[in-house]
Amino acid sequence: MTGKQFTSVWTREPRPARSPGRSRDEIVRAAVELLDAEGLDGLSMRKLGAKLGSGATSLYWYVANKDELLELVYDEFWSGMTMPDPAEASxxxxxxxxxxxxxxxxxxxxxxxxxxxxxxxxxxxxxxxxxxxxxxxxxxxxxxxxxxxxxxxxxxxxxxxxxxxxxxxxxxxxxxxxxxxxxxxxxxxxxxxxxxxxxxxxxxxxxxxxxxxxxxxxxxxxxxxxxxxxxxx
Structure with a gap:
């Protein structure tokens, strides 16, 4: 018996923007702002679409589902981490x-x-x-x-x-x-x-x-x- 196939947003190339000024990065930044304001329970594709001035349906061009959005957001979280170069510091x-x-x-x-x-x-x-x-x-x-x-x-x-x-x-x-x-x-x-x-x-x-x-x-x-x-x- 085989289990459900594992998929990740990071295993495929991002889709190109469908409209000027809209990109996956912009969506992720807006999602982080929403999370900072309302927490995980406050994040939904509908709320995010409203924040961006577009419908939730349009977001699915960039992410297949909310889980993929959370993958992107989680990596954006890690972008805030820095540490000294291990080769140059103890x-x-x-x-x-x-x-x-x-x-x-x-x-x-x-x-x-x-x-x-x-x-x-x-x-x-x-x-x-x-x-x-x-x-x-x-x-x-x-x-x-x-x-x-x-x-x-x-x-x-x-x-x-x-x-x-x-x-x-x-x-x-x-x-x-x-x-x-x-x-x-x-x-x-x-x-x-x-x-x-x-x-x-x-x-x-x-x-x-x-x-x-x-x-x-x-x-x-x-x-x-x-x-x-x-x-x-």
Missing amino acids: WRHAVGAFARGLRQLILRHPWSVGLIGRTPALGPNAMGITDSLRRAFKLAGFAGLEIDYANTALTAYVFGMTIPEVAWNQAVAEHSFDRASMVEAVATAAADYPELAKVIQEAEHADPLAVREMAFSFGLASMLDGLEARLVT
């Missing part, structure tokens, strides 16, 4: 810049969380940054499959730290939580755990954004320390 500097850049990119475009792991990353921007990251690990001294294992470990760390942060930011924005009441609720829940209660009290006046940044940096340094340790064993 591998820790290059890899660290990748990790910090990816976190900021996800926070800037929270809708990307819904595409990570779900939408194929086969476009030139995604492939290019992946190749650069692999080269950084190869120049560090990793070889064979360990290059990909290191790559996976790093991106999993970034996703694991950032995706819950996006979810919390969205929850706070959606419910308009008052910070003081949140701190009070957590302190009440931790009343029977003196060490936790002390930490919560100490963090009451801390800048949450700065705390998250420091937590991410600490974890990233620890991750890179662990990867570096594998190179000397």
Whole structure:
């Protein structure tokens, strides 16, 4: 038995524009603007067509369906990633810049969380940054499959730290939580755990954004320390 044939918008040449000023790139840029404003649930071919001043039907000349549009949008997301040339910077500097850049990119475009792991990353921007990251690990001294294992470990760390942060930011924005009441609720829940209660009290006046940044940096340094340790064993 054979499964459904896998297809991708990146496996064929883009169709030429049907009208002056209209192109696939223009459609993708408009889709990103719509996603930034309304999130994944707010993106539809009808809304996109209206934003572009054309009917949804005309968009299907450029993309076969919404899934293909999301493939294009996902690669546009990756176009926002840059990192130092692995041949000109230390591998820790290059890899660290990748990790910090990816976190900021996800926070800037929270809708990307819904595409990570779900939408194929086969476009030139995604492939290019992946190749650069692999080269950084190869120049560090990793070889064979360990290059990909290191790559996976790093991106999993970034996703694991950032995706819950996006979810919390969205929850706070959606419910308009008052910070003081949140701190009070957590302190009440931790009343029977003196060490936790002390930490919560100490963090009451801390800048949450700065705390998250420091937590991410600490974890990233620890991750890179662990990867570096594998190179000397």
